Amino acid sequence: MAPARKKSRLEQARQYLTSGTIQREDSDDELGQDDLPWEWIYEEETSHDATQKKAERTLTLRKRKAAALTTDRRIIGAKMGSFECKIGDAVLLKAEGNKAWVGIICELYDGEEEEDDDKMAKFMWFSGEKEIRNKSKKRDDCLENELYITTAFDLNPLTTIIGKANVVSLETFNAKYPSGQIKKSSKDYGKMFVCRRGCNTRTTTYTEEFKWEDIYKGVEDVEALQVFVDSHTKSTRKKQARPKTDNADLDDFVVNDEDGIPRTPKKRRRLNEVATPTSKRKDQTHGKFLTPTHKRIVIKKPLEFTPLGTRIISPSALSSPFQIARNQLHVSSVPAALPCREEEFSTVYSHLEAAITEGSGSCIYISGTPGTGKTATVREVVAQLNASVLAEELDDFIFVEINGMKVTDPHQSYSLLWEALRGDRVSPAHALELLEREFSTPSPRRVPCVVLMDELDQLVTKNQSVMYNFFNWPGLRHSRLIVLAVANTMDLPERTLSNKISSRLGLTRITFPGYTHDQLMQIIQSRLSGVPGHVVQPDAVQFAARKVAAVSGDARRALDMCRRAVEIAEAEAIAKEQEAEDNDAVPDTPSKSKSRRGAKSALPGKDKGNTAEMHDSQTPSSRQKQSKPVGVVTIATIKQAINEATSSPLQQYLRALPLASKLFLAALLARIRRTGVGEALMGDVVEEAKRLGLMSQLQPVQRYLLAENEEVTTKSASTRQMDAKAARALGLGKAALDLAEAGIVGVESRRGERVGRVRLGVGDEEVRLALGEDEEVKGLGFGS
Numbered sequence: 001m002a003p004a005r006k007k008s009r010l011e012q013a014r015q016y017l018t019s020g021t022i023q024r025e026d027s028d029d030e031l032g033q034d035d036l037p038w039e040w041i042y043e044e045e046t047s048h049d050a051t052q053k054k055a056e057r058t059l060t061l062r063k064r065k066a067a068a069l070t071t072d073r074r075i076i077g078a079k080m081g082s083f084e085c086k087i088g089d090a091v092l093l094k095a096e097g098n099k100a101w102v103g104i105i106c107e108l109y110d111g112e113e114e115e116d117d118d119k120m121a122k123f124m125w126f127s128g129e130k131e132i133r134n135k136s137k138k139r140d141d142c143l144e145n146e147l148y149i150t151t152a153f154d155l156n157p158l159t160t161i162i163g164k165a166n167v168v169s170l171e172t173f174n175a176k177y178p179s180g181q182i183k184k185s186s187k188d189y190g191k192m193f194v195c196r197r198g199c200n201t202r203t204t205t206y207t208e209e210f211k212w213e214d215i216y217k218g219v220e221d222v223e224a225l226q227v228f229v230d231s232h233t234k235s236t237r238k239k240q241a242r243p244k245t246d247n248a249d250l251d252d253f254v255v256n257d258e259d260g261i262p263r264t265p266k267k268r269r270r271l272n273e274v275a276t277p278t279s280k281r282k283d284q285t286h287g288k289f290l291t292p293t294h295k296r297i298v299i300k301k302p303l304e305f306t307p308l309g310t311r312i313i314s315p316s317a318l319s320s321p322f323q324i325a326r327n328q329l330h331v332s333s334v335p336a337a338l339p340c341r342e343e344e345f346s347t348v349y350s351h352l353e354a355a356i357t358e359g360s361g362s363c364i365y366i367s368g369t370p371g372t373g374k375t376a377t378v379r380e381v382v383a384q385l386n387a388s389v390l391a392e393e394l395d396d397f398i399f400v401e402i403n404g405m406k407v408t409d410p411h412q413s414y415s416l417l418w419e420a421l422r423g424d425r426v427s428p429a430h431a432l433e434l435l436e437r438e439f440s441t442p443s444p445r446r447v448p449c450v451v452l453m454d455e456l457d458q459l460v461t462k463n464q465s466v467m468y469n470f471f472n473w474p475g476l477r478h479s480r481l482i483v484l485a486v487a488n489t490m491d492l493p494e495r496t497l498s499n500k501i502s503s504r505l506g507l508t509r510i511t512f513p514g515y516t517h518d519q520l521m522q523i524i525q526s527r528l529s530g531v532p533g534h535v536v537q538p539d540a541v542q543f544a545a546r547k548v549a550a551v552s553g554d555a556r557r558a559l560d561m562c563r564r565a566v567e568i569a570e571a572e573a574i575a576k577e578q579e580a581e582d583n584d585a586v587p588d589t590p591s592k593s594k595s596r597r598g599a600k601s602a603l604p605g606k607d608k609g610n611t612a613e614m615h616d617s618q619t620p621s622s623r624q625k626q627s628k629p630v631g632v633v634t635i636a637t638i639k640q641a642i643n644e645a646t647s648s649p650l651q652q653y654l655r656a657l658p659l660a661s662k663l664f665l666a667a668l669l670a671r672i673r674r675t676g677v678g679e680a681l682m683g684d685v686v687e688e689a690k691r692l693g694l695m696s697q698l699q700p701v702q703r704y705l706l707a708e709n710e711e712v713t714t715k716s717a718s719t720r721q722m723d724a725k726a727a728r729a730l731g732l733g734k735a736a737l738d739l740a741e742a743g744i745v746g747v748e749s750r751r752g753e754r755v756g757r758v759r760l761g762v763g764d765e766e767v768r769l770a771l772g773e774d775e776e777v778k779g780l781g782f783g784s
């Protein structure tokens with residue numbers, strides 16, 4: 001029995017253009033049926049050829065290819081049923097949804113690579129106004145059905161063709177449609193386009209206006225058309241060693257060595273000049289200041305992108321060297337330089353630059369323990385690449401940052417990526433569908449997308465689909481997706497995706513080692529550069545660096561330690577100053593407020609006179625009490641900072657907790673950080689604990705969580721039941737109660753409800769400090 005006639009893929013000739021792509025509506029089939037095979041049309045088809053072709057059809061694919069090669073006949077076109085198209089024709093190609101792109105067929109051939117087991121074509125793209133991403137370079141005279149011929153090509157299977165397009169000059173179009181409108185009932189509707197300019201979509205430069213029929217008549221003009229558009233537009237902005245420009249700010253950004261590879265900038269740059277690609281040109285022309293937080297995508301709650309830099313402090317707003325030091329040492333300030341990461345910086349930079357320039361996909365897996373500068377390095381690379389785009393040395397790119405800790409559900413990553421690409425907010429499931437299609441079907445979208453997947457460990461889902469997709473998409477032919485995956489552990493792909501899959505993915509791997517004490521010293525010193533006076537003594541820096549390097553090589557910890565020491569020194573200086581003031585105060589002079597004067601004048605080294613004055617004003621007794629210089633961070637201040645941080649009763653209590661309680665706290669912190677909400681459901685904390693167990697390489701944690709967990713999950717069907725039981729079985733419920741009793745957490749458990757709410761009863765900093773280097777739970781997220 002003949003199969004029922006499927007609805008043809010081509011039964012939708014009615015189309016209309018909506019800025020760039022063409023929306024198609026169903027209408028009569030005029031092009032043939034979906035299921036028929038494509039066949040080549042050869043240069044001259046003699047009766048001998050027809051017989052041979054019939055014979056070929058019975059051969060296997062490989063033999064068919066060989067036969068086609070030996071026939072020596074040139075392929076000039078292809079047909080499917082009654083539909084025919086030839087090299088040089090403009091055709092409609094299937095786009096996502098009910099849309100189509102337009103391209104000229106430049107070549108037809110049998111696919112030779114393994115994946116190209118189909119008949120293939122090389123297309124030269126037309127681009128609609130929507131494909132011009134650079135808003136400042138969009139033309140305002142673009143007609144509704146106008147397309148630009150571009151220099152972009154793609155190789156695609158013939159199956160992507162869905163019909164023919166008719167490209168004409170403005171004159172021809174106006175002669176036929178003087179009103180400028182094509183009626184919906186017309187057969188030209190959605191298929192006739194005006195082309196009067198070429199455009200290089202990578203540099204967004206246009207050719208002068210031309211008459212389409214003058215420059216393109218058909219197949220014999222394909223090459224000339226390409227040469228014309230190429231030579232009349234600016235081609236790729238391949239970076240060259242750039243001479244010093246008038247723009248000193250940009251020169252500060254990129255420090256090119258002889259090999260042309262930018263180094264991390266040694267000079268303090270103007271941070272407010274770093275912007276993500278969207279806003280850059282517009283804002284530059286308008287002379288507005290930008291902060292790194294200006295992003296390409298408008299972010300709507302509750303989805304969240306992490307901004308490039310989170311704290312930009314204007315030096316003029318700071319009054320005392322203590323404040324400057326504190327701010328520059330703060331982990332959330334954007335450092336002016338990243339010493340000791342030159343090599344990693346340059347590897348990531350070259351990879352990204354090459355992928356952006358070539359328009360290819362790429363995936364870099366960056367691993368390293370907390371505080372080793374992974375995120376800071378990647379952001380710096382992106383900021384510098386962006387500076388190159390600003391300087392017109394590099395092609396435009398989209399940048400989006402997805403932080404595993406900041407998405408409540410890993411699948412939200414799909415929505416974030418789609419929004420970055422297209423600006424539309426859709427559900428994760430819909431976004432996944434759209435992304436799959438986008439990356440596997442041809443499109444004239446030439447703008448590469450760089451995705452920073454930070455805290456990747458947190459994006460682990462039950463079947464690892466999110467991680468798999470983000471690793472896999474860069475390899476798809478049409479993705480132009482560059483993924484920078486950042487995680488704490490080296491073997492996350494293997495552990496979560498199996499060796500076979502992860503080796504197939506061919507990830508480029510970069511490992512960030514922990515900092516040595518010398519490196520930590522350099523980092524702290526570079527953060528302190530430009531701070532007036534000598535707020536921190538060099539041997540104090542060395543002491544702090546040694547202390548940290550001995551345990552973790554974590555720059556975050558070293559910076560925090562020094563910042564706290566500066567706070568202590570500042571407080572001492574203020575107290576000293578106050579004391580001096582009180583001693584000096586004459587009864588009829590109201591004492592000056594310490595907040596008004598701050599510790600500015602109390603800084604030794606800043607101004608010798610000042611210091612002398614301060615010491616002179618000390619009473620003999622205060623001088624005796626003072627065994628170390630006031631207002632400077634010394635080794636003793638560092639010790640005090642460490643001591644203070646680790647010796648409180650709370651710290652001691654936290655460090656002495658049993659494993660179950662530590663795990664409970666790790667899970668609670670992870671959950672709070674992930675959701676951004678200060679409390680979590682007990683069931684979610686248990687889920688989080690199970691996930692931590694899955695991720696952890698610590699034997700006791702794995703044994704504790706996984707063994708128990710398996711037992712529990714096999715026993716119960718409902719998740720809720722499972723959570724409650726799991727909590728009990730894992731001892732997490734008991735741990736929560738103990739912690740609640742000690743005031744470490746607050747548990748709200750309503751009677752009759754299985755799901756209670758939990759929140760931290762102490763500062764998360766306290767918990768991190770106590771457990772960050774705890775051997776039992778190391779790496780479970782306390783460190784960052």
Ligand SMILES: Nc1ncnc2c1ncn2[C@@H]1O[C@H](COP(=O)(O)OP(=O)(O)OP(=O)(O)O)[C@@H](O)[C@H]1O
Pocket residue numbers: 330331332333334335337338339340341368369370371372373374375376377487488523555556559783784
């Ligand atoms: N080489 C460096 N020079 C200056 N500051 C640095 C350097 N490396 C790291 N830092 C600072 O240390 C802090 C932690 O760095 P970063 O967040 O990049 O680490 P990470 O490796 O991504 O850590 P995590 O895995 O915890 O996210 C940041 O404030 C960063 O600016």
